[in-house]
Amino acid sequence: MxxxxxxxxxxxxxxxxxxxxxxxxxxxxxxxxxxxxxxxxxxxxxxxxxxxxxxxxxxxxxxxxxxxxxxxxxxxxxxxxxxxxxxxxxxxxxxxxxxxxxxxxxxxxxxxxxxxxxxxxxxxxxxxxxxxxxxxxxxESRVERFFINVVLVRVLFAHALVAAPRLALGWLSPFAPVLGDPRLAITGIFLQLSRVLPDHYPLREDLDWYVGRENGFGRILDLGVIGPRLEALYSWSATELSIPQLYPLLRDGVPAYAWDSTDSAPWDPSPRLTTRAARRVLPPPISSPD
Incomplete structure (x- = not known):
């Protein structure tokens, strides 16, 4: 057998x-x-x-x-x-x-x-x-590698919503477990990429073309909410999953899986008004979360 x-x-x-x-x-x-x-x-x-x-x-x-x-x-x-x-x-x-x-x-x-x-x-x-x-x-192409990193960031954040809610949403932490519950239709973390990327492979346009067309929610999520928490998110995730090799996949605040961390512009574009507002309303926790 x-x-x-x-x-x-x-x-x-x-x-x-x-x-x-x-x-x-x-x-x-x-x-x-x-x-x-x-x-x-x-x-x-x-x-x-x-x-x-x-x-x-x-x-x-x-x-x-x-x-x-x-x-x-x-x-x-x-x-x-x-x-x-x-x-x-x-x-x-x-x-x-x-x-x-x-x-x-x-x-x-x-x-x-x-x-x-x-x-x-x-x-x-x-x-x-x-x-x-x-x-x-x-x-993979540069644009594909960028979104491969976006996928990783979002699945780590979805986990934090339910297991480290203060890290994920700060003072809105009471709502985090519901937003991250994979059993509920409200959870959009796994579905939002379909609104960023077209349903074909390989990608034919350059990265700026796709990033510029990201929907409002996705942009606020990635740049306004998750971005300021990346260091804490990767550190917490590496510990929570007992996979220390995960943490080095973030370098100098840039997701760096198969990615040159000096190529930081796509990860820190000029923030829009909504992104700046999200950063003010939901600042990352100062102390150790949860």
Missing amino acids: PTAAEHAAEQVASVREDPTARLALLRSLYETPPGWDARRLPYRRAALAFMGWELRRGVLNPADAGAPGSPWWRAVNDRLLRDTAEARAHVLGMGGPTSSSSVADAVTFIRQPSVRTWYRAHNAIIVRGYLDNQELAHT
Whole structure:
């Protein structure tokens, strides 16, 4: 009988060249067999929403498709599917050790489903996927690498909304857990990128073109709310996820995953009135948050 890790690897290999099958596999991994805690099922919404955006962009297409996908996005998605599948296999009783700490976090979520255990498992897997595939990320265009960093920043912030609400929203912290709850339709953290990026890959315009068309909410969120908190956010996330390698992905206040931190202009453009207002209304915490 294969180990849990081997079984997961086989499952991912069977869907690797079929984006629709990837989505179906992720959906099936959230199903609850008899006797399992059914509270985990609603968390599937956020995971499927983001993966649906990946499918629409075409980043998960195989290399030999008419419109080839992205080796980086495919590799990170592989990690998400593999770790989630392995965790499920462990809970179903398949043998072998957990292959990584992110799999162990996913096992904890299955056994103790909650908003915090879901974010810890999901974000640990995503961060591990980022760290394992930095060389592939460097093959992407500048504009793609910028938005790869935006994705990371936003998933870290979404976690902080529920697990470190004062860090995330300061005096508005009582509202943060509801805004970050992945079970609720109100949560837009996973969906806002579809309003920034078109549904195609690769991106054909330069970065300034896309940044200039970012919707008002996204701009306020990235520059007015999250930007002043980046140092605290990355430090907290590295500790919360027990992944110290995450913190160096921010350099001199600039998200620096496969990105030159001296190329800081896209991260600190001239703030609009709404951005300045957000910074005044929601200043970052001075003391250690939460």
